[in-house]
Amino acid sequence: MGRIKSIPDLIDFTKTFLAKHTILNVLTKYCVFTSEYSLLVMRPYQIVATERILSRIEISHNYKKTGTLEAGGYIWHTTGRR
Numbered sequence: 001m002g003r004i005k006s007i008p009d010l011i012d013f014t015k016t017f018l019a020k021h022t023i024l025n026v027l028t029k030y031c032v033f034t035s036e037y038s039l040l041v042m043r044p045y046q047i048v049a050t051e052r053i054l055s056r057i058e059i060s061h062n063y064k065k066t067g068t069l070e071a072g073g074y075i076w077h078t079t080g081r082r
Contacts, residue, residue, distance in 0.1 A: 007013040016022060030042040030050070042050065053075060060071035 007016055017026075026041065026047075030047050032040050034040060053073075056071075056073055060066050065071035
């Protein structure tokens with residue numbers, strides 16, 4: 001996965017975020033509906049964390065390390081309420 005780069009210009013951000021592949025990924029992979037039919041979208045740092053976890057799983061599987069200490073890692077999750 002590539003390094004995340006800040007896009008300070010709103011026009012550049014819009015071109016990047018609204019690119020077909022980007023918006024499609026956000027809508028299909030990183031959104032869920034609540035029981036009240038509200039659409040929730042993961043925050044950028046949550047998307048990055050998810051991608052890193054999936055990458056780690058894929059690498060572990062490809063190198064046949066699944067279930068070993070070399071494949072290990074941990075997931076730390078917290079939810080804050082204001």
